[in-house]
Amino acid sequence: MLIRSAAPGEPAASEITPRSAYDGRRNVLKAAAALGAGALSGPVAAQLAPPSSSAAQRLAAVPSPLSTSEPPTPYKDVTTYNNFYEFGTDKDDPARYAKSLRTRPWTVVVEGEVAKPRMFGIDELLKLAPLEERIYRLRCVEGWSMVIPWIGYSLSALIRQVEPTGNAKYIEFFTLADPKQMPGLSSQVLGWPYVEGLRLDEAMHPLTLLTVGLYGEVLPNQNGAPVRIVVPWKYGFKSGKSIVKIRFVEKQPLTSWNRAIPHEYGFYSNVNPNVPHPRWSQATERRIGEDGFLQRKRPTLMFNGYGDQVASLYAGMDLRKHF
Amino acid sequence: MARAATVGVPRGGLPAWLKPVVFLACLVPLARLFALGFADELGTNPVEFVTRSTGTWALVMLCATLAVTPLRRLSGWTALVRLRRMLGLFAFFYALLHFTVFLWLEHWFDLGAMLLDVIERPFVTAGFLAFVLLVPLAATSTQAMMRRLGSRWQALHRLVYLVAPLAILHFWWHKAGKNDFLEPAIYGTVVGLLLLARLVKRRR
Numbered sequence: 001m002l003i004r005s006a007a008p009g010e011p012a013a014s015e016i017t018p019r020s021a022y023d024g025r026r027n028v029l030k031a032a033a034a035l036g037a038g039a040l041s042g043p044v045a046a047q048l049a050p051p052s053s054s055a056a057q058r059l060a061a062v063p064s065p066l067s068t069s070e071p072p073t074p075y076k077d078v079t080t081y082n083n084f085y086e087f088g089t090d091k092d093d094p095a096r097y098a099k100s101l102r103t104r105p106w107t108v109v110v111e112g113e114v115a116k117p118r119m120f121g122i123d124e125l126l127k128l129a130p131l132e133e134r135i136y137r138l139r140c141v142e143g144w145s146m147v148i149p150w151i152g153y154s155l156s157a158l159i160r161q162v163e164p165t166g167n168a169k170y171i172e173f174f175t176l177a178d179p180k181q182m183p184g185l186s187s188q189v190l191g192w193p194y195v196e197g198l199r200l201d202e203a204m205h206p207l208t209l210l211t212v213g214l215y216g217e218v219l220p221n222q223n224g225a226p227v228r229i230v231v232p233w234k235y236g237f238k239s240g241k242s243i244v245k246i247r248f249v250e251k252q253p254l255t256s257w258n259r260a261i262p263h264e265y266g267f268y269s270n271v272n273p274n275v276p277h278p279r280w281s282q283a284t285e286r287r288i289g290e291d292g293f294l295q296r297k298r299p300t301l302m303f304n305g306y307g308d309q310v311a312s313l314y315a316g317m318d319l320r321k322h323f
Numbered sequence: 324m325a326r327a328a329t330v331g332v333p334r335g336g337l338p339a340w341l342k343p344v345v346f347l348a349c350l351v352p353l354a355r356l357f358a359l360g361f362a363d364e365l366g367t368n369p370v371e372f373v374t375r376s377t378g379t380w381a382l383v384m385l386c387a388t389l390a391v392t393p394l395r396r397l398s399g400w401t402a403l404v405r406l407r408r409m410l411g412l413f414a415f416f417y418a419l420l421h422f423t424v425f426l427w428l429e430h431w432f433d434l435g436a437m438l439l440d441v442i443e444r445p446f447v448t449a450g451f452l453a454f455v456l457l458v459p460l461a462a463t464s465t466q467a468m469m470r471r472l473g474s475r476w477q478a479l480h481r482l483v484y485l486v487a488p489l490a491i492l493h494f495w496w497h498k499a500g501k502n503d504f505l506e507p508a509i510y511g512t513v514v515g516l517l518l519l520a521r522l523v524k525r526r527r
Contacts, residue, residue, distance in 0.1 A: 089501055091367070092366075190502060261500075261502060264499075278446075279444050279445075279447075279500055280440075280444065281440070286368065288368060292369075293360075293370060294428070
C-alpha cells in the first residue's frame with residue numbers, strides 16, 4: 001500500500017527516538033497522581049505500550065535539522081488528546097470517532113491564483129519531496145503544549161509545483177466536510193467546512209510543513225489523516241487537518257475561528273505570551289505528559305520559540321492588533 | 324414566612340438511613356477523582372480534568388440544594404429540608420476544591436497573580452464571585468448561627484440566588500472559547516427552572 005522504504009543505512013524514524021524512552025517519562029505523572037492518592041499503583045504499564053503498527057503504516061523519513069531536541073510527548077497523548085471538531089468537541093472524541101474517516105482514495109485540489117492548478121492524489125503527495133522527520137513544539141491556544149515528531153516536507157515544495165501568480169497573496173486550506181464520515185458536523189459549533197489560511201510568505205516558510213505522518217507512521221485519523229498542515233509558530237488551530245482543497249487568493253481569507261469569535265481568534269494567531277486570550281493568560285503553558293500534576297506551568301516562548309526563524313515575517317506589524 | 328411551606332400534612336421525618344446515604348453519595352465524585360488518580364486514569368491533562376470535574380460537581384450540588392424547596396412543596400414531604408444544609412455544604416466543598424486547584428495549580432498561591440486574573444477576565448470574575456459569596460453561607464450554616472442571626476439568616480442565604488446565576492455565567496463564558504454551549508445551556512435551564520419555581524405562588 002505504501003510508500004517509500006528506507007535507503008540502506010538510513011535509520012527508520014522509529015529508531016531515531018525510541019518511543020519507550022518518551023513513555024517512561026509518563027512516570028512523572030504517575031508519581032504525581034500517586035502523591036494525591038497516597039500510594040503508587042501497578043497496572044499503569046499496560047496503557048504505555050506502543051501501538052501495534054503494521055508495515056503498511058510505517059513511513060521512512062530522514063531527520064531534519066529543523067527539529068527540536070526536546071523530548072517528544074508520548075504517542076498515546078499525541079493521539080488521544082486532540083481538537084478535531086469534525087469528530088466532536090471533547091478531546092477524546094476524535095480518537096473515538098475518527099475511525100469512520102476513509103483516507104484512501106484521497107485527493108487534494110489546488111486551485112485559485114496559480115498558473116498550474118491541479119489535483120494531487122495522496123500517493124503523489126507522499127512522493128512529491130523527500131519525507132523528513134520534524135520534531136516541533138505544538139502550542140494550543142488553550143494553554144497546553146506538546147512536542148510531536150511529524151513526518152512531511154515543507155509546504156513550499158507543493159506550492160512551487162503549481163506556480164502561484166502575482167495575485168496570490170494568501171492561501172486558504174479546506175478540511176474535508178463529509179457528514180457521513182464526520183459525526184461532529186451535525187453540531188453547529190463552527191461553520192463547515194473548516195477553513196484556515198496563511199499569508200503566502202508564511203506558507204512558503206521552510207518551517208511550514210505539509211504533514212503526512214507522526215512517530216514514524218502515517219498520520220492517525222484523529223491527527224488529520226491523510227494530509228494536514230503544521231505551522232509550529234502559530235496556535236494549533238491554524239494547522240488545518242484532513243486537507244482536501246488548497247486555494248490561492250488575493251485577499252485575506254475569513255478563517256473558521258476568526259469568523260466564529262473574531263475578538264478571541266485573529267487571523268494570524270501567532271503564539272504570543274504578551275497577548276492574553278480574553279479568558280486566560282497566554283504567558284505560560286502546560287507541557288502534556290511532562291509537566292505532572294504538581295508541576296508549575298512553563299513560560300510560553302514568543303512565536304513558540306521559533307522567533308529566530310519567523311520574526312522577520314512580522315517586522316513592523318503590531319502583533320497586538322494583528323493577533 | 325420560612326414556615327409557610329410546612330402547612331399541609333407532613334409525611335413524617337427522614338428515615339434514619341437517608342442522611343448517611345446522601346452524604347456518602349455526595350462523596351462519590353471525590354472518591355472517583357482519588358480512584359482515577361490512583362490508577363493514573365485522570366487523562367492526558369489531569370489538571371484540566373480535576374478542575375472541570377470539581378467545577379461541575381459544585382454546580383450539581385448547587386442545583387441539588389436549590390431543588391430541595393421545590394421538591395418539598397411538590398411532595399409535601401417537609402422533612403426534606405433537613406438534607407438542604409448538607410447539600411449546600413457539599414456545593415461549597417466542591418467549589419472550594421475547584422478554587423483550590425485554580426489557586427494552586429494555575430497560580431501557585433501567588434495571590435497577586437490570582438487577583439489580577441480575577442480582575443482582568445470576566446469569566447474568572449464570575450466564578451470567583453460565586454465562590455466568595457458561598458463562603459458566608461457555609462460559615463453561617465450551623466444551628467447556632469441560624470439562631471443568632473434570626474430573620475437575617477434567611478436574607479443572607481438568599482445570596483444563593485446570586486451564586487447560581489454567577490456559576491452558570493462562569494460556565495457559559497468558559498465554554499464560549501469552544502463555541503459549544505450545550506452543557507451550560509442544560510445547567511442554565513435547570514437553575515432557571517429551580518429559581519422560577521420560587522416565584523410561583525405558594526400552595527395553601
